[in-house]
Amino acid sequence: MNRATALLKYSATRLALAPIMLWLISSMVFLLLRVAPGDPVDAVLGNRADALAREVMRAKLGLDQPLFNQYLNFLNGLIHGDLGESLNTQEPVSQIIVKALPASLELGLTAIIVALVIGFGVGFTGIARPEGKTDLAGRLYGIGTYALPPFWAAMLIQLFFAANLGWFPVGGRFPVTYLPPEGTGFLIIDSLLSGNFLALKDALMHLFLPAGTLGFLLSGIFSRSLRVNLEKTLKAGHIEAARCRGIKERKILLFHALPNSLLPVLTITGLTVASLIGGALLIEITFSWPGIALRLQEAISQRDYPIVQGIIVVISMLVVFIGVFVDLLIALIDPRVSY
Amino acid sequence: MTLLFKSKAKAYRKLLTLLATSLIIITQTSCKATKESDRIIVASKGKIESLDPAQANKLLAIQLISALGDPLYRINESGLLEPRLAKDYPQISKDGLTISIALREDVLFHDGTPFNADAMAFSIKRFMEIGTLNYVIGEKITKIETPGPFLIRLRLNKPSSSIKGLLSSINLTPVSPKAYLEHQDKFLNKKFIGTGPYQLDSFTPERQRLIPFPRYWDKAPKNLGIDYVSYTTSTSLFSAIKTGQVDVLLSNSVEDGHRLALHKLSKKGKLIEGIGPAMQIGYIAFRSNSAPLDNKILRSALSYSLDRNLISRKVGYGLREPLRSIVPPILKTSKTSPWPKYNPQIARDLFKKAGLCDSNKVTIPLTFRSNVPADKLLALTWQEQLGRDFSDCITVKLNGVESTTVYKQLAEGAYEAVILGWTGEYPDPEAYLSPLLDCTKSQGSTCLEGEAVYGGTFWASNQIKTSLEQSENLQGSQRLEKLSEIEFLAADGAAILPVWLVKPRAWAQPNFSRPKFDGNGRLLLDRLQKAINE
Numbered sequence: 001m002n003r004a005t006a007l008l009k010y011s012a013t014r015l016a017l018a019p020i021m022l023w024l025i026s027s028m029v030f031l032l033l034r035v036a037p038g039d040p041v042d043a044v045l046g047n048r049a050d051a052l053a054r055e056v057m058r059a060k061l062g063l064d065q066p067l068f069n070q071y072l073n074f075l076n077g078l079i080h081g082d083l084g085e086s087l088n089t090q091e092p093v094s095q096i097i098v099k100a101l102p103a104s105l106e107l108g109l110t111a112i113i114v115a116l117v118i119g120f121g122v123g124f125t126g127i128a129r130p131e132g133k134t135d136l137a138g139r140l141y142g143i144g145t146y147a148l149p150p151f152w153a154a155m156l157i158q159l160f161f162a163a164n165l166g167w168f169p170v171g172g173r174f175p176v177t178y179l180p181p182e183g184t185g186f187l188i189i190d191s192l193l194s195g196n197f198l199a200l201k202d203a204l205m206h207l208f209l210p211a212g213t214l215g216f217l218l219s220g221i222f223s224r225s226l227r228v229n230l231e232k233t234l235k236a237g238h239i240e241a242a243r244c245r246g247i248k249e250r251k252i253l254l255f256h257a258l259p260n261s262l263l264p265v266l267t268i269t270g271l272t273v274a275s276l277i278g279g280a281l282l283i284e285i286t287f288s289w290p291g292i293a294l295r296l297q298e299a300i301s302q303r304d305y306p307i308v309q310g311i312i313v314v315i316s317m318l319v320v321f322i323g324v325f326v327d328l329l330i331a332l333i334d335p336r337v338s339y
Numbered sequence: 340m341t342l343l344f345k346s347k348a349k350a351y352r353k354l355l356t357l358l359a360t361s362l363i364i365i366t367q368t369s370c371k372a373t374k375e376s377d378r379i380i381v382a383s384k385g386k387i388e389s390l391d392p393a394q395a396n397k398l399l400a401i402q403l404i405s406a407l408g409d410p411l412y413r414i415n416e417s418g419l420l421e422p423r424l425a426k427d428y429p430q431i432s433k434d435g436l437t438i439s440i441a442l443r444e445d446v447l448f449h450d451g452t453p454f455n456a457d458a459m460a461f462s463i464k465r466f467m468e469i470g471t472l473n474y475v476i477g478e479k480i481t482k483i484e485t486p487g488p489f490l491i492r493l494r495l496n497k498p499s500s501s502i503k504g505l506l507s508s509i510n511l512t513p514v515s516p517k518a519y520l521e522h523q524d525k526f527l528n529k530k531f532i533g534t535g536p537y538q539l540d541s542f543t544p545e546r547q548r549l550i551p552f553p554r555y556w557d558k559a560p561k562n563l564g565i566d567y568v569s570y571t572t573s574t575s576l577f578s579a580i581k582t583g584q585v586d587v588l589l590s591n592s593v594e595d596g597h598r599l600a601l602h603k604l605s606k607k608g609k610l611i612e613g614i615g616p617a618m619q620i621g622y623i624a625f626r627s628n629s630a631p632l633d634n635k636i637l638r639s640a641l642s643y644s645l646d647r648n649l650i651s652r653k654v655g656y657g658l659r660e661p662l663r664s665i666v667p668p669i670l671k672t673s674k675t676s677p678w679p680k681y682n683p684q685i686a687r688d689l690f691k692k693a694g695l696c697d698s699n700k701v702t703i704p705l706t707f708r709s710n711v712p713a714d715k716l717l718a719l720t721w722q723e724q725l726g727r728d729f730s731d732c733i734t735v736k737l738n739g740v741e742s743t744t745v746y747k748q749l750a751e752g753a754y755e756a757v758i759l760g761w762t763g764e765y766p767d768p769e770a771y772l773s774p775l776l777d778c779t780k781s782q783g784s785t786c787l788e789g790e791a792v793y794g795g796t797f798w799a800s801n802q803i804k805t806s807l808e809q810s811e812n813l814q815g816s817q818r819l820e821k822l823s824e825i826e827f828l829a830a831d832g833a834a835i836l837p838v839w840l841v842k843p844r845a846w847a848q849p850n851f852s853r854p855k856f857d858g859n860g861r862l863l864l865d866r867l868q869k870a871i872n873e
Binding site: 170301 | 544
């Protein structure tokens, strides 16, 4: 079997496993929500509603049916792309997700860019002078940012830059006094598309602290990973050979060592992107960022089952597919990977 | 390699300087400059998922609906019932079973349709059909009639003196029958077509934009509109008012530390503080149907053991008033406080009478809502205080549970002692006494069905039940005396232990007039204005 056929087979296997993984995750979420304490009827009616009102609401929400029937209805809806309706607002869950997801993607992707720029900068300048002061500072930075509790760091950053200095807005995604440009839901893109540079500036100002904080917290992983891999690669035989051939140290670092050190960083980036889609909760809460993680947290506290299920299914889908995509990408570009 | 960037040091410094300069330039032209000065930004915590009065059961939504709609009556700043959409006070028949209300004839809904008796009847019927709190009026009103175009008649199943207060409930705010025709049996969450001083211009759960309704029947708002925004944390809210990013901040869900800081800022003149009538009470419910708290003497001992002044200082920094009643003072059931003061000597005697102290010590699990910071602090403080005063008699074991779970498990009898809060659904003592004490089926002093079960006390008193029924036939001071009597009976039963009273507060920027509240504790958004315009 040649490499191309093997890669194709590997890709097909990975993609075929994805729906099974999604089914397992969504089934687990369905069951966990049902065994968790708290009643969605309470969330809608309050706990003092009389028995009749509760019964009527229970039937209206379909919670009077046997659990297995509820599960079958849930799976049937999922297969047909119907994530159900919010118990509280009767709004389709898909619409809720469509509204919240761009905010999270905008935050997450910007944070990744920030993290990559800082992480690469710190990791790369560190290895330029191994064991020097810059390197030591870079290593401390990597450990420090990784160890910082996100909510604490976010709150301090918010208090300093927003509350004390007043340089940036405290929270939200756009100024409260006027409406954001409409379109894709990505405010940066929508502002650019509408040619509204004032809106672009406002969107960036609101994005700066949350994305900066998240990027700052994540940058340590990238700087550590890049530095460790670069260090390993610089000791490899082909680098020694290049030095013996008289190639300049700068060229060796940039064109011989760096590409070989990027593969593990690519894996980390993929995993980070995937986890960020639903995992930036503390940042979203601190900065009142109306993203999907914040929506999920609210839905959990309200016991709004369909929203929780829908969001987790969508996040799982993205995580699974990004994981598959990164694996395939690595398999494609790294000849050492066997499948 | 080590010298790779040595020669670049200067270039880096320049780059950094350039970056820092750019940052300063960008930040100094931040969003503050884009703020419209004519509109007022009011901030609070938590999203508003629905603006349907039939659905609204959260303080935030009720606050907003009170600016978008008018009730039949409202409790004014002096605590008195004041007709709004009603032309006059309700006329009650001699048998107390019929209430006639004449309505204003000059009122328009935001969609231009006239307000009349049919519209009022439509709204009340709609609430009785689908309202999440419909049981509040469903138990009282049996029929709604419209004998005239501006006259509505409510038939009751039994006399009810609390109905007047109930008619000021925001949940009975009329909505336009034309606009809600297709939503007669389902909620309309993101729109609101009422008769209030403002109309809804745009809605997202995080932000609602209100503009003055030009054809409003009463005085026009004193501002050009309100942007009602929500933040997710108390820190964000605090920072937003401190930096001037919002004009007015409501105290709902602002943590006590921030409340104190804002209070201090207002003392220094950096903010203007408005305080409303206290409608929210904090209390501890004791499960009275099983050991150890089925022992009334032990519950009484606990009533004497709570040092409310210490709690008020340590938890509320003096901003939560100690409370020895379950009805807020503005509703005036009695001049005296039915629950006993902190008295460690009497408490110790009672603990001993219950067979405790010396070699016998009881452990009581105290549950608090883990997502309510003040509850946690109260639990910790009381635990410490009991440890200080009665370490040989009682130990409190703390148990933090998220509030949704607490409310779900209350009726299941999951908690021996639990810290809770209550705000009446309408401004009447009955809205506190019934939900906390009423019991429809009991056996001895154990409640089997009714509000006492939902409230987690499982405590019943036939005398209270009879007195509550009697109070519905009384008016004025006689009624208040009867309600006061109920409170004393409840204090004697000691299944509930009132702790504190929370006054609503609002802070405005120094260039604003003082925020004002109505008698229900709701901020009067239409009265907010820049001080210079006064």
